[in-house]
Amino acid sequence: MLSRTLLCLAVASASTPLLADTVWLKNGDKLSGKITVFDGGKLLIQTEYAGAVPIDWKQVKTLESDQQLLVKQDAYTGEKAKSLHAAEDGKVTLANGDGPKTVELASIQQMLKPKPVVEDLVWKGNVDMALDYQRAEKDTDDYDVGFKTTARHGRWRHTAEGEYNREFQDDVVTTDNWRAEYSLDRFLTEKWFWQGRAVYKRDKVEELARQRTIGTGPGYQFWDNELGAFSLGSLLNNTDYEYSNGRKENFYSLAMKWDYNRYLVGKKVEFFTNGEVGKPLSGVADYALDAEVGLRYKVTDWASLNLKAERDIISGSDEADLSKTRYTAGFGVAW
Structure with missing residues (x-):
């Protein structure tokens, strides 16, 4: 009985898809992959089916990500979000433990993976x-x-x-x-x-x-x-x-x-x-x-x-x- 239970758990975990970042566009399309960086008005997402895809930030409706990202709303300072959650049109929620914050997409100037010691290097x-x-x-x-x-x-x-x-x-x-x-x-x-x-x-x-x-x-x-x-x-x-x-x-x-x-x-x-x-x-x-x-x-x-x-x-x-x-x-x- 124990071995059968372990086998079911293994099959379930193997069939569960890996978490991926998702971007919803204003035209109704949805892209899944891994967000690489957002800078200069372009969001770059790495996909398995089309490689690196640049997306015009103005066409993004909302997005979500399971990875830690440094979100900068001006040129020099940023906030490290543990994950991003989809929100209403034109917004995204920065998940930071007990204090999630929803911000306008238009206010974000840059997103990149934080580095150890020097976060925005x-x-x-x-x-x-x-x-x-x-x-x-x-x-x-x-x-x-x-x-x-x-x-x-x-x-x-x-x-x-x-x-x-x-x-x-x-x-x-x-x-x-x-x-x-x-x-x-x-x-x-x-x-x-x-x-x-x-x-x-x-x-x-x-x-x-x-x-x-x-x-x-x-x-x-x-x-x-x-x-x-x-x-x-x-x-x-x-x-x-x-x-x-x-x-x-x-x-x-x-x-x-x-x-x-x-x-x-x-x-x-x-x-x-x-x-x-x-x-x-x-x-x-x-x-x-x-x-x-x-x-x-x-x-x-x-x-x-x-x-x-x-x-x-x-x-x-x-x-x-x-x-x-x-x-x-x-x-x-x-x-």
């Missing part, structure tokens, strides 16, 4: 690698590794990025350079921020051997959500050039910096471009451009293939031509 990034082996009249080996990571908490955002490139032709080093950059943003409002950043470039082959840049200035974040981000920044830079012949230059410049990425085809494809164009305040050069554009295709949730084109120009320099273009294809990881 959002950390994302990617590492891209490209390898090129060519065996012909001249044997060529090309290695390229780049990374970019961003962490945001409250009014602060940290961004670190770097790249290393090395190329051999018939065992002779023809390219050997690396670059590192760190920037710190302080958001003054929901969109406006002030940035400070430092850049160092080292090239062991080209005539411009070292570049050091420190800059600061205001910027504007047009959007930053699960489907992409776009920001512009203006900078006053102080730059040091050191050439392979020992000559050095120091100058100030005004620059415009951009950073854009957008996910397409259900977050399978990412288009991105970033870079900086600057005008020296002295006669060192006419202008400088450092830009990148590319595509990433997600093979899995963490692995991707990538295509990139990079353009680096220093126009009007007293030295030899300091312009170059590179194209790479490779693979990478993202989080």
Whole structure:
């Protein structure tokens, strides 16, 4: 009798569906899955039948979730809800033990999974690698590794990025350079921020051997959500050039910096471009451009293939031509 009871309990538990988040839309449709994030007017829900589905927040009637979520009704503070319960049209109930609270959906600006220690920390990034082996009249080996990571908490955002490139032709080093950059943003409002950043470039082959840049200035974040981000920044830079012949230059410049990425085809494809164009305040050069554009295709949730084109120009320099273009294809990881 006992064994029969245990068998019935096991069958019942196995047949009970796992709890899932549910979203009811104003047109009468209902979606079930797992809520990933809400930001920038888009609710992203992960489903078994259609992958990640973005939903226009204005089309949501109500929703429920069995997971713990940080619900923010302004840009900087939030309330941790143990679960969400469906309510009347245009509202949702935040379940917090003995004190449930019903709020308007229109008042919610962001929902994300709370992190331990730092609840509203959002950390994302990617590492891209490209390898090129060519065996012909001249044997060529090309290695390229780049990374970019961003962490945001409250009014602060940290961004670190770097790249290393090395190329051999018939065992002779023809390219050997690396670059590192760190920037710190302080958001003054929901969109406006002030940035400070430092850049160092080292090239062991080209005539411009070292570049050091420190800059600061205001910027504007047009959007930053699960489907992409776009920001512009203006900078006053102080730059040091050191050439392979020992000559050095120091100058100030005004620059415009951009950073854009957008996910397409259900977050399978990412288009991105970033870079900086600057005008020296002295006669060192006419202008400088450092830009990148590319595509990433997600093979899995963490692995991707990538295509990139990079353009680096220093126009009007007293030295030899300091312009170059590179194209790479490779693979990478993202989080």
